Amino acid sequence: MQKRILIVDDEPAIRDMVAFALRKAEFEPVAAGDAREAQTAIADFVPDLILLDWMLPGTSGLDLARRWRKDALTREIPIIMLTARGEENDRVSGLEAGVDDYVVKPFSSRELLARIRAVMRRTREDDEEGNVAVGAIRIDGAGHRVFATVDGAQVPVSIGPTEYRLLHFFMTHPERVYTRSQLLDHVWGGSVYVEERTVDVHIRRLRKTLEPHALDQMVQTVRGAGYRFSTST
Structure with missing residues (x-):
């Protein structure tokens, strides 16, 4: 089709x-x-x-x-x-x-x-990625949906497509620090020209998406290095 x-x-x-x-x-x-x-x-x-x-x-x-x-x-x-x-x-x-x-x-x-x-x-x-869960966040790969566990209940998270890709990459590679350049290669693709500042914009949007569920602190800035996704603060 x-x-x-x-x-x-x-x-x-x-x-x-x-x-x-x-x-x-x-x-x-x-x-x-x-x-x-x-x-x-x-x-x-x-x-x-x-x-x-x-x-x-x-x-x-x-x-x-x-x-x-x-x-x-x-x-x-x-x-x-x-x-x-x-x-x-x-x-x-x-x-x-x-x-x-x-x-x-x-x-x-x-x-x-x-x-x-x-x-x-x-x-x-x-869409082809499978399910993944880290802490209180779960991704349903087949349904292309994100859920947050709040008071024991699964609450849908409203998320844009780029933030979804960024979150999925973070959740499948937790506790590791990635530079902006590395995130561009892994999330946007090395063959696509996108400025590094684009990463900062989508990191802010991802945090804003997770903030109502008190999960924004999982997307962490590592000063002078890049970003990390972690359940520890």
Whole structure:
């Protein structure tokens, strides 16, 4: 079955160019020009990935990404932001809003397809992972879900796809210190160009995800070295 990709961009020329490239690569594109059309498309059929423009009429792509990350229907859909804003602070803002990757306009079809395949490959590998439990956190690999044990009960944890991958790697490699570069290689993949500061952004988001369950202290900063996942403080 073809993977369905939702293109959310208010420029018809961009939508048409991206849709053409996706069809050639044997993806099924669905186009939306604004947030309302995007919501309608998702209600009809949940896509496998979303290409989201930063600047949209009525609302920004950042606000839309934040909204989708809070919605149970869309929180696990990978999002790649498409934007002309290429400054570091802009990229960090996008990552903090919940996007998984970032492509700066103008971009080539070849680069965009490479980014799409890399994100989908990581998502597929996550789905194939088994169950793992460390302390009060448990991952259901088959169901792609995270649970926290609170007062003896299993409570679902709302988590984004990149934070899921990061948490899964930490939980399968506990008590070891990893540098930002090593985490990029293991979690994002060595063939994908991502800045090291991206790791810090997703570490903060992972801690924020675990904080309501009093488990954020398990993601520890080792000064001058990197990060460690541990049940001890």
